[in-house]
Amino acid sequence: MKHIEEELKKIKVIDRDDIIKFKNYIYKKYPKNTAVKNAKILSDTIHQVIYTKLDGIPEDFKSSIKIITLKNTLGSSKNLITLYDIFDSCVIDENLRTNFTGELISWVNVHSDTKIEMDEAQLYLQFKYDKEVNSNTLLKEDMHIESKEMPSNSVIEVENERIPFNSVMSLNNSCSSNFKSTLQNVLSYLNGLNFRSYIVILAICIFSISLSKGLVLKIKKAEYKSENYIFQTDKAIEVSTIHPNIHMPTYMRYKKVNEEKLKNFLNKRNSLLVKEPYFSTILSVSKEFNLNPIVLFSVAGQEQSFVPKDTTNASKIANNPYNVFHSWQEYNTDIKDSSSIVARTLIDLSKNTPENTDPFLWIGKKYAEDSKWGSGVRSIFEELSNYVN
Structure with a gap:
């Protein structure tokens, strides 16, 4: 052979x-x-x-x-x-x-x-x-x-x-x-x-594609068991200097959020993303890529309404709540992978945002053909930010 x-x-x-x-x-x-x-x-x-x-x-x-x-x-x-x-x-x-x-x-x-x-x-x-x-x-x-x-x-x-x-x-x-x-x-x-x-x-x-060199991470592993799988998240990962994201407004860059309030918000929407490994993984990926966690949750809210627990195939949708690689059906990966992909994409697409232009609207023009995508994410981002602050 x-x-x-x-x-x-x-x-x-x-x-x-x-x-x-x-x-x-x-x-x-x-x-x-x-x-x-x-x-x-x-x-x-x-x-x-x-x-x-x-x-x-x-x-x-x-x-x-x-x-x-x-x-x-x-x-x-x-x-x-x-x-x-x-x-x-x-x-x-x-x-x-x-x-x-x-x-x-x-x-x-x-x-x-x-x-x-x-x-x-x-x-x-x-x-x-x-x-x-x-x-x-x-x-x-x-x-x-x-x-x-x-x-x-x-x-x-x-x-x-x-x-x-x-x-x-x-x-x-x-x-x-x-x-x-x-x-x-x-x-x-x-x-x-x-x-x-x-x-x-x-x-x-x-x-x-432009992968930079010399990524330095400090990692402390945490494991979460869900069904028959072991998921690992970089619970204590440092905000990476490889993603300074100076082209993005401060409110889109990483900041700690009130996790209890965020969980309350998600629970009110019956969201599966409040469960592990989804919740902690989205937080750790946000920190790794120097993105405000609310940004990723907002995209998931726009794409899949935060994945209600009673939705058919909710556990599969939660692996890819951002619909990267066409859709969750076609690319059913895990939450770490899909969150990393969408984080890189948002960072790349926000580059060269014209002055006095809403970055969500700018990203939306490239991320989706739906002209309302950017305003939808912006609306969710503002609602969620006001709730947790």
């Missing part, structure tokens, strides 16, 4: 150069579009390119496989997605791996010159899964040991690299006719879609 892995690693699905070419082509083709509209077209183009490589994978798994692949590659500063990355995402899914082995083998055989049989594939898939589980277990044990040895005032340094977009070549000079034809077909398909009113976070990252 090792040789099959190597074959899949050599088959490119998409890389950052392709994305730059897509971006340039889209901007040339639709010069009158807003940046938001073109960002959505770019994002959906990327999703569609990956989707075309999933032929043979059961339909119910395609969306999650696509999201996992994006998150583990471009979302983790990798420059390339290969068929092996898609295969790796498939293996992670226990239901797909164990109950749809035949379909997965057929998919591999379509893309590999070397064919594999069911018995060999089952042994390999179990071995690969066990290896990954053991690796993750060892990593967690190492982290646990290190945390025991680390004094309470230790400083953890996290180095983030800037993702380079060095040069941008025109599509006409750098793309084959086949490439342009493929893109034309994808764009024709996208033109028929009714695009959602949310910016796809992936597209925003592609346009404006």
